[in-house]
Amino acid sequence: MNKKLLLASLLAVLLFSSCSRKSYVYLQDMKGGTGYPYESNYEAVVHRDDxxxxxxxxxxxxxxxxxxxxxxxxxxxxxxxxxxxxxxxxxxxxxxxxxxxxxxxxxxxxxxxxxxxxxxxxxxxxxxxxxxxxxxxxxxxxxxLNFKYTVLGAVGHNGTFSVDGDRITLLEAIANAGDLTAKARTDRVTVIREMNGERRMYINDITSKDVFDSPAFYLQQNDIVYVEPKYKKKDNEDRGWQIGTTLLSAITAVCSILWAIK
CATH class of the missing domain: 3.30.1950.10 (wza like domain)
Structure with missing residues (x-):
């Protein structure tokens, strides 16, 4: 294979993989072997139009x-x-x-x-x-008979989803919507809920185990889950970091190839 073509292919692969990689981990502060209490007797609450x-x-x-x-x-x-x-x-x-x-x-x-x-x-x-x-x-x-919720924002696909039963968690709702995208703000996953004639917002950080203690960890009927995307400033910072990482990876790869073909 032509050496220039080989180098160009490697650079393209590195650029694609660096730009598409997600930079978050769910529940990253959980420790293996540690028990975390949960609400085993959770029940959904009846709302208007149910x-x-x-x-x-x-x-x-x-x-x-x-x-x-x-x-x-x-x-x-x-x-x-x-x-x-x-x-x-x-x-x-x-x-x-x-x-x-x-x-x-x-x-x-x-x-x-x-x-x-x-x-x-x-x-x-x-x-x-x-x-x-x-x-x-x-x-x-x-x-x-009609338990449903809506997911919007930086997820795989937005939409309204139905539940078989009345028990679904915030993490399950995100999974059903195709998971978070690379542009999602994992510390700004908001659940909007109608209660007693008013709307309330619960902001969750799904990289932390604290999400288990959120009043919105179990969704209620007609909840709206909004995953906030990263702002433009944050996007620019991430893009700069990605470009720097890509260039460093590319230089390392080129040096390795040149050394190998000498």
């Missing part, structure tokens, strides 16, 4: 039918009886939380659920059913 799937069942399935107005199915056992374990009531449409934070639930009427955790909604419905003497052993299940 759509909830709520099902009610009982050992006596006939008593639960009025609380499942969108229809349900049940299976009759070989002995001709219906057991609690074989009863399934399915609310296909779900209950939308209105602008006042309420849902209109069968028999029980309006229930204020905004700001409650899933388990608190379950307990609220159970208590109302028992207090109304409708049944003594209600089994209530609540799930989100």
């Amino acid at each position: 759509r909830l799937s709520i099902t009610v069942s009982s050992k006596n399935p006939e008593l639960a039918i009025p609380f499942n107005i969108y229809g349900g199915t049940f299976r009759v056992g070989e002995d001709g009886n219906v057991s609690a374990s074989s009863t399934t009531h399915v609310n296909e449409k779900g209950y939308r939380v209105d602008v006042e934070g309420n849902i209109d639930f069968p028999i029980l009427g309006k229930l204020h659920v905004e700001g409650l955790k899933v388990s608190e909604v379950v307990n609220l419905i159970k208590r109302k059913i028992i207090e109304g003497s409708y049944m003594n052993d209600p089994i209530v299940a609540v799930e989100f």
